[in-house]
Amino acid sequence: MSANMTSSLAIDGSSISHLVADYFLYVGVISSLVATYVFLQALLRLTQDAKEPELVSTSIPFLSPVFGMIRWSMDFYNHMKDEYPRLPIYTLRLPGTRIYIVNSTSLIPVIQRQWRTLLFPPVTARATEAAMGGSKEAMDIMRQDMVTENGFLPAYINAIHPTLSAGPALDELNGKAIQVITRSLDSMASKGPTKVKMFEWIRQELLLGTTDGVYGPANPLRDPQNMKAWHKYHPTIMFLMLDLFPHWVFKQGIQGREQLVKAFVDYQAKCGFNEGSTFIQRWVQHFTSRGMPEEDIARCHIGGMFALVANTVPTAFWTIYHILSDPSVLKDCREEVSRAVQEKDGVCTIDSNYIKSSCPTLLSTFQEVMRFHGMGNSVRVADEDQMIDGKYLIKKGGLVMIPSRVQHRMRSAWGDDADVFDPRRFVKKPGASRPNPVAFRGFGGGTTLCPGRHFATTEISLFAALMILRFDVQPVSGHWVAPTVQNSSQAEAMEQPDSDIDIELRPRPGADKIWRFTFGGGKEAALVAEDI
Numbered sequence: 001m002s003a004n005m006t007s008s009l010a011i012d013g014s015s016i017s018h019l020v021a022d023y024f025l026y027v028g029v030i031s032s033l034v035a036t037y038v039f040l041q042a043l044l045r046l047t048q049d050a051k052e053p054e055l056v057s058t059s060i061p062f063l064s065p066v067f068g069m070i071r072w073s074m075d076f077y078n079h080m081k082d083e084y085p086r087l088p089i090y091t092l093r094l095p096g097t098r099i100y101i102v103n104s105t106s107l108i109p110v111i112q113r114q115w116r117t118l119l120f121p122p123v124t125a126r127a128t129e130a131a132m133g134g135s136k137e138a139m140d141i142m143r144q145d146m147v148t149e150n151g152f153l154p155a156y157i158n159a160i161h162p163t164l165s166a167g168p169a170l171d172e173l174n175g176k177a178i179q180v181i182t183r184s185l186d187s188m189a190s191k192g193p194t195k196v197k198m199f200e201w202i203r204q205e206l207l208l209g210t211t212d213g214v215y216g217p218a219n220p221l222r223d224p225q226n227m228k229a230w231h232k233y234h235p236t237i238m239f240l241m242l243d244l245f246p247h248w249v250f251k252q253g254i255q256g257r258e259q260l261v262k263a264f265v266d267y268q269a270k271c272g273f274n275e276g277s278t279f280i281q282r283w284v285q286h287f288t289s290r291g292m293p294e295e296d297i298a299r300c301h302i303g304g305m306f307a308l309v310a311n312t313v314p315t316a317f318w319t320i321y322h323i324l325s326d327p328s329v330l331k332d333c334r335e336e337v338s339r340a341v342q343e344k345d346g347v348c349t350i351d352s353n354y355i356k357s358s359c360p361t362l363l364s365t366f367q368e369v370m371r372f373h374g375m376g377n378s379v380r381v382a383d384e385d386q387m388i389d390g391k392y393l394i395k396k397g398g399l400v401m402i403p404s405r406v407q408h409r410m411r412s413a414w415g416d417d418a419d420v421f422d423p424r425r426f427v428k429k430p431g432a433s434r435p436n437p438v439a440f441r442g443f444g445g446g447t448t449l450c451p452g453r454h455f456a457t458t459e460i461s462l463f464a465a466l467m468i469l470r471f472d473v474q475p476v477s478g479h480w481v482a483p484t485v486q487n488s489s490q491a492e493a494m495e496q497p498d499s500d501i502d503i504e505l506r507p508r509p510g511a512d513k514i515w516r517f518t519f520g521g522g523k524e525a526a527l528v529a530e531d532i
């Protein structure tokens with residue numbers, strides 16, 4: 001044998017032994033993947049009680065729902081509803097957690113009645129800790145008792161509730177907020193035609209109006225640096241709540257948050273709340289009476305601010321967008337709100353009670369915005385093993401979730417045009433039956449029904465009324481095109497536009513007169529089952 005032949009045989013020999021080694025490696029990897037898969041499938045099924053709602057989305061154990069959530073984003077639960085239309089409630093298993101998703105409208109009141117064992121306060125406490133940076137001491141106070149009315153969080157809602165329900169405190173709050181917006185529109189009217197970015201402009205008007213109304217003259221958001229800090233912090237809230245990444249990833253947002261904390265510590269030290277709304281006074285009284293540390297009060301103010309403005313701003317944007325972009329809706333809304341105006345000696349006075357009670361197209365458009373663009377997921381934590389409706393076992397620690405988009409697109413509740421925006425859907429029509437109010441989840445429901453709903457509804461309706469009375473508005477491009485909403489933060493209950501719209505506001509005749517609102521004695525608009 002030549003030297004060459006010997007070496008080529010040697011190479012062949014080593015290639016074969018490599019091939020064999022690779023073969024065993026692949027077989028080994030594949031076998032362990034198969035074994036892991038079989039093990040995880042077995043684990044999934046062995047730890048799932050037959051009485052729990054049906055388990056779905058299991059092709060990759062514990063991960064299929066995560067991939068589905070990434071792929072379908074806020075449409076995930078609607079996609080699941082279409083895939084499993086017969087399931088009133090189903091189970092999703094994710095690493096370390098099980099979520100029971102509710103499809104059936106009739107299960108909602110049943111779940112809401114179990115508020116002593118299906119709890120919302122742990123969700124609030126978790127958000128305060130993760131997104132606002134609450135201290136251990138603060139979290140101990142919040143988590144001491146999350147069930148009875150003596151507990152910090154349930155008692156907090158009870159403390160603020162009367163100040164946000166129909167009555168003088170709410171009228172005063174709405175009066176202050178709309179006064180700030182009116183002044184800003186006065187200056188806009190005096191400038192003649194003005195071009196603005198619609199979302200950015202509405203956001204600024206509502207942020208200042210709402211926070212001035214709530215916090216009073218010492219409102220920390222009056223300082224442009226603090227406003228900037230809010231805009232840095234706000235987009236990171238969802239990621240901080242998820243708590244999946246280290247905090248340095250959100251350096252800018254955390255810096256913004258810490259600047260706001262300082263500003264609210266200062267607000268507290270100077271007792272700025274004494275000149276603020278009754279709402280904020282009760283709020284502060286509750287926090288101080290329970291021994292909450294000063295810095296944590298400031299952190300909770302930031303959480304409170306999120307509740308105040310995060311949903312109000314996009315709701316106002318969509319309401320005004322849908323009124324302006326549909327000429328017949330604009331015409332009807334203008335006619336309706338014009339009837340609320342009394343003019344004397346150059347002063348135009350708008351009766352807020354009339355707007356709240358006698359402007360059906362305006363209110364219906366607002367409510368349809370909440371139905372069509374609403375994307376809140378009411379989440380409850382199971383405090384113990386329990387049965388729902390005598391049929392479904394909910395395990396301790398599991399999350400029960402009611403996605404509002406599922407309810408809001410339900411044909412059985414809204415008819416075949418459930419996917420269409422119909423501004424007159426909620427206008428009462430003689431002889432026609434009203435849609436099932438339980439399927440309307442714009443403000444949640446049950447014990448966690450949004451306490452700020454009347455404030456927000458009135459503020460947005462009055463802002464919209466004032467705007468269409470005083471201005472003609474056109475998109476600079478000449479066409480109204482609804483922005484997409486794919487990037488909406490799921491920390492919020494309302495879709496947010498991905499892009500802005502350039503608009504031109506032209507003062508209408510009379511725009512430069514003095515505009516005022518009267519309040520008092522009227523009922524609040526009834527949009528949710530609990531208020532009807």
Ligand code: HEM
Binds near residue numbers: 309449456
């Ligand atoms: C259009 C504006 C608003 C929308 C769409 C909205 C939506 C909601 C929703 C869907 C919930 C229920 C959460 C759940 O059950 O999981 C809720 C709760 C809440 N909202 Fe609002 N909200 C708005 C404005 C406000 C305002 C202006 C305030 C403050 C004055 C406020 C304060 C709260 C609070 C404190 C809760 C928690 C209630 C609890 O813990 O029991 N909201 N909101």
